[in-house]
Amino acid sequence: HGDMTQRQRENALRLFKDGKVRIVVATDVASRGLDIKGVGVVINYHIPEDPEVYIHRIGRTGRIGNYGKAYSLATPEDSRALWRIKKLKENQKSLGL
Numbered sequence: 001h002g003d004m005t006q007r008q009r010e011n012a013l014r015l016f017k018d019g020k021v022r023i024v025v026a027t028d029v030a031s032r033g034l035d036i037k038g039v040g041v042v043i044n045y046h047i048p049e050d051p052e053v054y055i056h057r058i059g060r061t062g063r064i065g066n067y068g069k070a071y072s073l074a075t076p077e078d079s080r081a082l083w084r085i086k087k088l089k090e091n092q093k094s095l096g097l
Helices: 006-017 051-058 076-094
Strands: 041-044 069-072
Parallel strands (some): 041 069
């Protein structure tokens, strides 16, 4: 969150990693480079225009063969971005990724 200091953000993530906090709300900037085991669910409140950003977000869950879910709250205005995500996933699948 923009109103938090770096120290507060680090503390919040440490509590999450240690299992003392079960839910974290984060921006894309905060999620970059995070590798936290046991993330079972990611909820997208906003569909990003860039499909790679979406793939990165949902990649926070289900790591190392673990099961995970991603939910997205979408509006009709998100249809274009959702189409791009679908096309990216189809291309990845055709390439065996």
